[in-house]
Amino acid sequence: MSTQPSLRAHLDDYLALRRALGFKLHNAGRLLGQFVDYLDEHGLHTPTIDSALAWATLPTGASTSWRAIRLSAVRGFAAYLHSIDPRVEVPAAGLIHHGPDRATPYLYSDEEIRALLQEAAALRPALRAATYQTLIGLLAASGLRVGEAIALDSTDLDTEHELLVVRHTKFDKSRLVPLHPSTMGALRRYTGLRDQAHPRPACPALLVSTTGARLLHSNIGLTFTRLARQAGIVRRSAACRPRIHDLRHSFAVATVLDWYRDGADAAAMMPKLSTYLGHTDPKHTYWYLSAAPELMALAGRRLDAHLAGQP
Structure with missing residues (x-):
């Protein structure tokens, strides 16, 4: 089968079916989209065990638990595809051993956070620098999940009461997150710069890319990894590496x-x-x-x- 448009269409159908059954699949949907992109980039038209493993073990140095999560997402999709096309190979359960290797949190010092903000300030263009400075500062000052920050709309920022409304979070709950006045001040400055760059918003997102679109989780991860490296922040052990989370x-x-x-x-x-x-x-x-x-x-x-x- 060809990956465009049929495999992408099959992915849409698969996600729609699972979500109709009550599954959220926020992470799985994002990961499977990346898997289909990987197949396209390598000219692969039918998912195989080898291609699933090659993709699941990216990037180099990722934890075993993360690799197992990626392969598990592919396994469910492959099983669905196999019912349509017997040529599709379904990875066996446990193909990547998932032991008790939960990543050790990397606890950033105040100096390291300042170094990250300084490196973010050097990004270009100016809106990209401001977006990543604001994102890193907001996560450090509020403890939001990265996905929650990405999902924020401008209307979720309550400037009168100095808080954020975080909607439909990991457990499909919403909550109010009060902010320190300094954090509110930084968000006000950012939204002013954002509105100057994009007076007619392309989307309702609070934090936007240089094109005015909502930020992508994958791009944030790559950019943060580069900023951490430039700031001299390195992994402390095999299980403890600097992550934006x-x-x-x-x-x-x-x-x-x-x-x-x-x-x-x-x-x-x-x-x-x-x-x-x-x-x-x-x-x-x-x-x-x-x-x-x-x-x-x-x-x-x-x-x-x-x-x-x-x-």
Whole structure:
């Protein structure tokens, strides 16, 4: 079968069918679109196990869990295609072993975040620089997921109450995210520059590309990787490399560190942080914090002080 337009059309049908059954498939839809692009670029007309593996193992150095996620997305689509065209090969379940290798969060220091913003400022044209400075600053200051930031529309920025309305998030919930005045000021400056560059918006997105379109997750990842490299930020281990998503982890850890330093009851405050981050359960927030030695040290000192005060 040819990949254009039939394979793309099959992908649209597959996603429509799954979504009609209640599956969101935000990530799967994006990944499978990239898989079809990969097949097109390599002149491949029928998905095979080899082509699925070659694509799933990209980029070089990706974690095993990420490779398994990519292959799993292809496997479901391939099974659907196989029912239409027996030549399509379906990768076996477990072809990529998915062990307990969840990536270790890369916790950015204030200096590293400033270095990222400085490198973003050198991007060209000026709107692209402003967009990435604003995106990185917003993620670092609010703990939003990257996908949530991409999905924001201009109408989701409430300048009167200084907050964002984050709609239909990972668990199909919406929430309000109050912002610091400095963050609001940065967003106001950005929207002013954006509106000058695109007085007639091509889309309702809050953060836009140089063409005025909504940002693409894949492009953000590539640009951030380059900015991190230019800023001298390198991986700390095989499982700990700088990712843009880790700005969210860094925000969570920094928030709890401030609580401990201020003498606040961190345990009592944790449900508030979970709500702010859009977690369904505080246990997910606690996982973020397990990778912060400084936080564990502060918690240990708090426990020592408590025990010392006991009769």
